[in-house]
Amino acid sequence: xxxxxxxxxxLGQIRSMEPDLNSFVTVDEAFALSQAEAVQKKxxxxxxxxxxxxxxxxxxxxxxxxxxxxxxxxxxxxxxxPTYTAQAVENLIEAGAIIIGKTNMDEFAMGSxxxxxxxxxxxxxxxxxxxxxxxxxxxxxxxAAGECFYALGSDTGGSIRQPASYCGVTxxxxxxGTISRYGLIAYGSSLDQIGPVAKDVTDCAAxxxxxxxxxxxxxxxxxxxxxxxxxxxxxxxKGLRVGIPADYLGEGxxxxxxxxxxxxxxxxxxxxxxxxxxxLGRVKYAIPAYYVIASAEASSNLSRFDxxxxxxxxxxxxxxxxxxxxxxxxxxxxxxxxxxxxxxxVLSSGYYDAYYIKALKTKALIKKSFDExxxxxxxxxxxxxxxxxxxxxxxxxxxxxMYLGDIxxxxxxxxGLPGLSIPFGTDHKGLPIGIQLIGDCFQEKNILRAGFALE
Ligand code: GLN
Numbered sequence: 252x253x254x255x256x257x258x259x260x261x262l263g264q265i266r267s268m269e270p271d272l273n274s275f276v277t278v279d280e281a282f283a284l285s286q287a288e289a290v291q292k293k294x295x296x297x298x299x300x301x302x303x304x305x306x307x308x309x310x311x312x313x314x315x316x317x318x319x320x321x322x323x324x325x326x327x328x329x330x331x332x333p334t335y336t337a338q339a340v341e342n343l344i345e346a347g348a349i350i351i352g353k354t355n356m357d358e359f360a361m362g363s364x365x366x367x368x369x370x371x372x373x374x375x376x377x378x379x380x381x382x383x384x385x386x387x388x389x390x391x392x393x394x395a396a397g398e399c400f401y402a403l404g405s406d407t408g409g410s411i412r413q414p415a416s417y418c419g420v421t422x423x424x425x426x427x428g429t430i431s432r433y434g435l436i437a438y439g440s441s442l443d444q445i446g447p448v449a450k451d452v453t454d455c456a457a458x459x460x461x462x463x464x465x466x467x468x469x470x471x472x473x474x475x476x477x478x479x480x481x482x483x484x485x486x487x488x489k490g491l492r493v494g495i496p497a498d499y500l501g502e503g504x505x506x507x508x509x510x511x512x513x514x515x516x517x518x519x520x521x522x523x524x525x526x527x528x529x530x531l532g533r534v535k536y537a538i539p540a541y542y543v544i545a546s547a548e549a550s551s552n553l554s555r556f557d558x559x560x561x562x563x564x565x566x567x568x569x570x571x572x573x574x575x576x577x578x579x580x581x582x583x584x585x586x587x588x589x590x591x592x593x594x595x596x597v598l599s600s601g602y603y604d605a606y607y608i609k610a611l612k613t614k615a616l617i618k619k620s621f622d623e624x625x626x627x628x629x630x631x632x633x634x635x636x637x638x639x640x641x642x643x644x645x646x647x648x649x650x651x652x653m654y655l656g657d658i659x660x661x662x663x664x665x666x667g668l669p670g671l672s673i674p675f676g677t678d679h680k681g682l683p684i685g686i687q688l689i690g691d692c693f694q695e696k697n698i699l700r701a702g703f704a705l706e
Pocket of ligand 1: 360361362363385386405406407408409410411438545657
């Protein structure tokens with residue numbers, strides 16, 4: 252296939268699927284076709300030889316691309332056009348990627364269903380009555396439905412892995428610091444990481460190699476020398492030490508998801524891995540600690556959207572404060588406002604020690620639990636989410652229930668670890684089940700190796 256053919260194929264698929272799915276906020280056909288021509292020339296001239304050259308990609312709409320609308324699926328940024336491109340996207344462009352458009356998401360990446368988008372929900376491609384998960388629901392749906400070959404998502408507390416599990420695709424959140432956050436619109440900066448969503452582990456490894464780079468524009472970017480992730484794909488897991496946290500298999504976990512995890516454990520064991528269950532501990536503290544820290548950082552990060560510098564401004568208002576208040580009241584949706592209020596509260600004097608500092612201490616203890624685990628194991632195996640995808644309109648009315656669904660993913664962000672979700676069978680409704688492989692910091696190769704052996 253030529254590059255133009257590949258691009259036309261995904262554009263055709265987008266045209267036929269979008270009325271049902273709504274995975275995209277923006278599709279730029281003309282831009283995609285002009286990139287395709289330019290890249291084809293470079294391929295023909297032998298200037299582009301890597302595996303991503305000429306391959307169409309979709310980008311989550313909280314990752315900036317110069318001259319292309321970037322909305323975070325929020326009314327407050329509905330007309331925002333960035334003047335620069337995220338470093339992660341620059342890396343893809345350099346590798347010859349063809350950008351098709353920007354994908355739908357929960358507003359400012361806050362949510363687990365893609366229903367908090369100001370531009371309407373994305374639907375699960377396996378069954379349109381169900382949610383695709385979130386917040387990278389648009390990216391995962393687009394990959395599952397063949398509207399692109401792979402996509403970028405962002406993961407603050409599971410936003411790549413959980414929708415990947417609901418949509419039957421593979422999603423990877425790398426170790427914090429691996430992929431530059433320059434140009435990613437911040438939610439919880441100490442937890443946010445960009446990562447790939449793709450059809451399988453091999454694609455994820457190849458994309459990760461391109462995305463990984465040291466970037467001086469991001470002060471938390473790590474200079475990693477060990478970025479040859481494809482080397483991990485050997486199908487050999489002999490001697491790999493795999494731990495299953497018993498506390499991940501208890502109350503609240505759907506039986507079919509649990510069976511999938513145990514089946515995966517068996518497959519790894521048959522292939523020579525050493526599998527054991529153990530007590531990770533402190534699991535129940537992850538949700539409260541995460542929602543305090545993420546909301547605190549969000550309240551600070553989102554203070555820049557005030558109607559002055561960019562973004563939506565209310566038409567009529569009285570005075571400067573009136574303008575801030577009205578612009579923000581009209582521009583942000585309910586879930587974002589809830590987080591801003593919660594975050595401002597836990598950071599306010601008098602409550603700072605009681606909530607924010609306590610959450611930071613809890614974060615450190617959770618990291619310690621993982622450190623102890625990784626002294627014994629190379630990989631931690633468990634579910635990605637407690638259930639398969641819920642129905643549309645089931646989650647929004649009960650935020651707390653939605654937050655509880657993040658139990659297996661958010662501790663990975665609190666500890667800065669890499670996590671991979673791979674599809675592993677379906678439930679009785681025919682919806683995909685995802686299982687999660689967690690590695691120690693900078694040990695992506697271990698989880699890619701285990702994930703590859705399970706495909
Ligand atoms: N569901 C979580 C939240 O709402 C995680 C979101 C994310 O990773 N961006 O915060």
